[in-house]
Amino acid sequence: MVAVIVGACVERGADAAACAPAVFAGARDAFEAAEVFRARWRDAGRGELPAHEGEELTDEDVERVGFEPVMAWQALPQYEMACVAMLNSKDVRLKAAGKQELRAVAARVEEASGETFKCLSYAVAVLDDEPLVALERATGAGFLSRMSGIGDNFQLHTLLADAGEAPSPKAVAQCRDQPGTTPTTGSFNLVGADGEWIWNEGNPSDIPVVDGVRVAVVDPAPYRRSWDAGRFFPGMTGELVLERVLTEAEAGGLLAQVAESVH
Structure with a gap:
């Protein structure tokens, strides 16, 4: 007590x-x-x-x-x-x-x-100041971000979404530091370098590492998934900051090491 x-x-x-x-x-x-x-x-x-x-x-x-x-x-x-x-x-x-x-x-x-x-x-x-590479399989584009204070992959998925059916600014703010939740629909599917799905019910520490950095592959969503976007830990500030766009060679080198989705 x-x-x-x-x-x-x-x-x-x-x-x-x-x-x-x-x-x-x-x-x-x-x-x-x-x-x-x-x-x-x-x-x-x-x-x-x-x-x-x-x-x-x-x-x-x-x-x-x-x-x-x-x-x-x-x-x-x-x-x-x-x-x-x-x-x-x-x-x-x-x-x-x-x-x-x-x-x-x-x-x-x-x-x-x-x-x-x-x-x-x-x-x-929870990971802090942790690099994360997101690779878009369809285009070969890659983005290096740094994440801190993200409690689960629902929160990560919302903060990563910048294409397709993007979350509302309110939902993104609630995944960072604002109170409350907002109903949100996912715009893609996240897959690890091993080909396994990165389930929203897990957390960022589950994401496999390739060449010293966690890599999440962005694939089209196989079906619509919705959730209440917000923070798993309401008292914890979530951060996902884009550091730079990977060169074509960097992104291609990483994509060559990732498997196709096994689901």
Whole structure:
């Protein structure tokens, strides 16, 4: 609960960089204790893991598993909320200690329990100052951009759209730093260098790397897809800045290394 209060203070202007290390450390400890909870719960033959609210937990369960592991399991949603509040800050994402350790232990708990901490997983996977090349397969044109603070590929798709049925200026603004969402229809399909679709439900860290840079191939949309354009993390500013148009040789060299869509 203290971590949630700290997160609320950060959302109201407190120094995220100063607060993040302690919040990350507390969250890491909670996830490590949650691993103990899961193992003891399994060893006790208790079956499916309980909800974090813990209404079904009995005094006998607490005695068998241990008070601290139980409290840690119940605290995970609150710690997830507090960590995302810290990770809304680009400075924290780039510099704060403890982020990768937190990511590793949270991933272990997810894998072992089947539990999904999607907001935390996406927040620690956010890329900053990351180069992205978009290649238009039909024309051979290539564009080098730099992206920061983009939470999912719905947001990326909207910011990339500059041809076809382009999103409204309002939708683009809401994917950058303005509140709210706007219904939007996609104008193309994004494909990785491996030929696999870059699903909007994923995030930019899923995009394969070619010659040290993430490459997204722009193909015609196979069908109409619509979504509410906006930010996955409302408190995180999204940026996609065009740096330059690739030369014909550069774009052609990259296109020669990408596969056709496998779908």
